[in-house]
Amino acid sequence: MDSPLLYLNKFFSYDEFRLGQLEIIESIIAGNDTMAIMPTGGGKSICYQIPALMLQGTTIVISPLISLMKDQVDTLNAKKIPAAFINSTLSNDDLNIIINHLKKDKIKMLYLAPERIESKAFIDVLKYLNVPLIAIDEAHCISEWGHDFRPAYRKVHILKEYLPNSIVAAFTATATEDVQEDIVYSLKLKRANVFVKGFDRPNLNYIVKEVDNKNEEILKMTKDLDGSAIIYAGSRKRVEQTYNFLKGKINGVSYYHAGLNEKFRQIQQDRFLKNESNIIVATNAFGMGIDKSDVRKVIHIDLTSTLESYYQESGRAGRDKKKAECIMLYHTSDRGLQDYFIQLTYPKYDDILKVYNFLYDKTNTKIGETASKGFEGNQNDIAFALKMPNYLTQNILSLLEKNNIISSGKASNWAYIKINTDRNRVKEYFELTSEENKSVLEAFLRNVRISNSNDYTIVYFDELIRKYNLNKEHIDKAVNSFIYNDIIYFRGYKPKEAISLLMPRYNNRDIPINFESLLKRKEFSIDKLNQVEQYAKTNLCKRNFLLAYFGEEREDTCGRCSSCTGSKSINNEMISYIKNMISSLYKETRKEFNKSQSWKILSGSKAQEIYINNFDQLSSYGSLIDVSKAEFDKSWNEIHSLEKLKIEKHNYSTNLDNLKLLVSSKKSLKEIITLTNSNKTTIINNLLSLVKYIDAETLFNEVDVKKVKRLLKENPNLSSRDLQFLLGNKIDFNETKLLLKIITS
Numbered sequence: 001m002d003s004p005l006l007y008l009n010k011f012f013s014y015d016e017f018r019l020g021q022l023e024i025i026e027s028i029i030a031g032n033d034t035m036a037i038m039p040t041g042g043g044k045s046i047c048y049q050i051p052a053l054m055l056q057g058t059t060i061v062i063s064p065l066i067s068l069m070k071d072q073v074d075t076l077n078a079k080k081i082p083a084a085f086i087n088s089t090l091s092n093d094d095l096n097i098i099i100n101h102l103k104k105d106k107i108k109m110l111y112l113a114p115e116r117i118e119s120k121a122f123i124d125v126l127k128y129l130n131v132p133l134i135a136i137d138e139a140h141c142i143s144e145w146g147h148d149f150r151p152a153y154r155k156v157h158i159l160k161e162y163l164p165n166s167i168v169a170a171f172t173a174t175a176t177e178d179v180q181e182d183i184v185y186s187l188k189l190k191r192a193n194v195f196v197k198g199f200d201r202p203n204l205n206y207i208v209k210e211v212d213n214k215n216e217e218i219l220k221m222t223k224d225l226d227g228s229a230i231i232y233a234g235s236r237k238r239v240e241q242t243y244n245f246l247k248g249k250i251n252g253v254s255y256y257h258a259g260l261n262e263k264f265r266q267i268q269q270d271r272f273l274k275n276e277s278n279i280i281v282a283t284n285a286f287g288m289g290i291d292k293s294d295v296r297k298v299i300h301i302d303l304t305s306t307l308e309s310y311y312q313e314s315g316r317a318g319r320d321k322k323k324a325e326c327i328m329l330y331h332t333s334d335r336g337l338q339d340y341f342i343q344l345t346y347p348k349y350d351d352i353l354k355v356y357n358f359l360y361d362k363t364n365t366k367i368g369e370t371a372s373k374g375f376e377g378n379q380n381d382i383a384f385a386l387k388m389p390n391y392l393t394q395n396i397l398s399l400l401e402k403n404n405i406i407s408s409g410k411a412s413n414w415a416y417i418k419i420n421t422d423r424n425r426v427k428e429y430f431e432l433t434s435e436e437n438k439s440v441l442e443a444f445l446r447n448v449r450i451s452n453s454n455d456y457t458i459v460y461f462d463e464l465i466r467k468y469n470l471n472k473e474h475i476d477k478a479v480n481s482f483i484y485n486d487i488i489y490f491r492g493y494k495p496k497e498a499i500s501l502l503m504p505r506y507n508n509r510d511i512p513i514n515f516e517s518l519l520k521r522k523e524f525s526i527d528k529l530n531q532v533e534q535y536a537k538t539n540l541c542k543r544n545f546l547l548a549y550f551g552e553e554r555e556d557t558c559g560r561c562s563s564c565t566g567s568k569s570i571n572n573e574m575i576s577y578i579k580n581m582i583s584s585l586y587k588e589t590r591k592e593f594n595k596s597q598s599w600k601i602l603s604g605s606k607a608q609e610i611y612i613n614n615f616d617q618l619s620s621y622g623s624l625i626d627v628s629k630a631e632f633d634k635s636w637n638e639i640h641s642l643e644k645l646k647i648e649k650h651n652y653s654t655n656l657d658n659l660k661l662l663v664s665s666k667k668s669l670k671e672i673i674t675l676t677n678s679n680k681t682t683i684i685n686n687l688l689s690l691v692k693y694i695d696a697e698t699l700f701n702e703v704d705v706k707k708v709k710r711l712l713k714e715n716p717n718l719s720s721r722d723l724q725f726l727l728g729n730k731i732d733f734n735e736t737k738l739l740l741k742i743i744t745s
Helices: 004-012 021-029 044-054 066-078 092-103 114-118 120-126 151-155 157-162 177-186 214-222 236-246 262-273 307-314 335-345 349-362 379-386 390-402 423-432 435-447 461-468 472-484 515-537 542-549 572-589 595-602 608-612 629-644 656-664 669-676 680-693 705-714 720-726 733-744
Strands: 034-037 059-062 083-086 109-112 133-136 167-172 193-196 204-210 228-232 253-256 279-282 295-300 324-330 406-410 414-419 457-460 488-491 497-501
Touching: 004 021, 004 044, 021 034, 021 044, 021 167, 021 193, 034 177, 044 059, 044 133, 044 167, 066 083, 066 109, 083 092, 092 120, 109 114, 114 120, 114 151, 120 157, 120 435, 151 157, 177 193, 204 542, 214 228, 214 236, 214 295, 214 324, 236 253, 236 279, 253 262, 295 307, 307 515, 307 542, 324 515, 335 390, 335 515, 349 379, 349 390, 349 497, 349 656, 379 390, 390 406, 406 472, 414 435, 423 435, 435 457, 435 461, 435 472, 457 461, 461 472, 461 497, 472 488, 515 542, 515 656, 572 595, 572 629, 595 608, 595 629, 656 669, 656 680, 669 680, 680 733, 705 720, 705 733, 720 733
Parallel strands: 034 167, 034 193, 059 109, 059 133, 083 109, 133 167, 204 324, 228 279, 228 295, 253 279, 295 324
Antiparallel strands: 406 497, 414 457, 414 488
């Protein structure tokens, strides 16, 4: 076998590998499952493309972005490397051509969207191919605890079950230690070689500036710019506002966000890449797969939702290894935008109920019944009717769809259907059409008799969806193909946007949704946002703060970031010394003191409480007598800031919205107390106002609730104290009072 360097030179015109690339490639071609964590711009794609060229057969590449797939495939084909992609943009004819090329071993690399793995028919095609390597790009999407979780990625491991001899290689630029573990576990990697190629980018300078007027600051920073700049904003509206401010003051400014039409976005991207514009204002929709070497500044004018996102986006600066700046313009009010997005992304329990009950009410479906028809309309109709933000409605519908309660798409509820009587024509079409069309046609054939008569059969689409696990979008595409090819004749078919209700209607307490998972992800998102804000506020070395987040500890400081050069900076040695003294205090007393108490003891305070508690006898007493209160305060905040980056167990807050989600997740009182790490009295007081949401049997699973109901029927005036006695004191007085209120409400 030729050396990897020969392939690098022949196909990619490089004379040497970047740091770490060769050992990752050698691990893969040696047959080892491999995971590589490499910084943005580190050359991840080379690490699976060269093994794909060296190994016999077709390499499968799982990629999350359609635009990125197309760019990579176009680049490979231009290098005379046979590559293709399969995603939702392909026509049936194009799909069939690719499948035929696969069967003839004419494709070296096949890029797939993760959703394609859910097609059993497509998996059946793959099983007969020689697939030496399965490469997963952006592998952090697999992890629920990654910053860009995609549920379809969780099913990628299925490929390994069908292709047991394939090597699996996972790649990402942004994965904390817990995410790395989750990737290995989720992909079921066997004795994987893990390569972490350093998150430090020495040529990047991290700067946070707290400013009131961000637009004026951008003008200063981009004046006389040598090279190009990306300005990231947190919303489409902010992008357009910033662009409109800059366009009359700076030449060569363009803008980009997902709300613009595809052709315009492509023009803007091309202008930036060709240096026709050297500044682009964009949302995070811009940048994935953009390899522009001369980006001298990446400026964030809003907080990102996670540090992973910030690291990835800021890492688009300085890919030519020359000095570049990653700048965050910060204001104390900035958090509000991201908090708003979190509230819309993880809807409140009451809002979920509104949408759920609206759909069943509009289809005249009672509790226990299955809807006989779907809701004809879309998220806009629901949002308008309920006076609810469109984005919130979209996320609630997505939640219902993920829990198999609804299926949304384009289709009518029913149609009169007659199959073409030419059986050979139907058979020929079936053999040539796409796998999705085959699934729909099979469902029709099972429900409509092929006959020479002119009779039409009525077919209910919602019933087909439930019975054959079809997708509404696939039905609509298939029906259009059937009509065009004269396979099926339809009468009364008028495709409309519709939402099918796949399950019987449940009462509000029993809706089959994993509410705890929703709550867990919401609280996790809040933690992630807290960490971004900590980065903005910290006086620690900014580079070290980012590296610590990804599990890479540094003793030395960078000496260049805004913390290291700012007047508010504090010496790392001082922080380390103060941290050691706080640890000594804990070891001596086995007690965790708050900041005020710790300062009094360690500074040698003469306060009365010190002597009453004999704190003056501790060896750590007075150990920080030469440290100022300001230095201690700064160090305390930084120490606890870093500790929050490594929270091992999360406790939910006890606000009413969270408690609604927990009781709806069928958690017992003991479980809720454990999950919130709160005292029982506080929880019970809050639950007293939520009794209509609570199932007594679940909350008090140690009590015979049926017996309680019998006792109350016999004696409606039974007191809490008497009931507690009759239950053998299994629960205390406050619990008994709550139980009574739930049952009698």
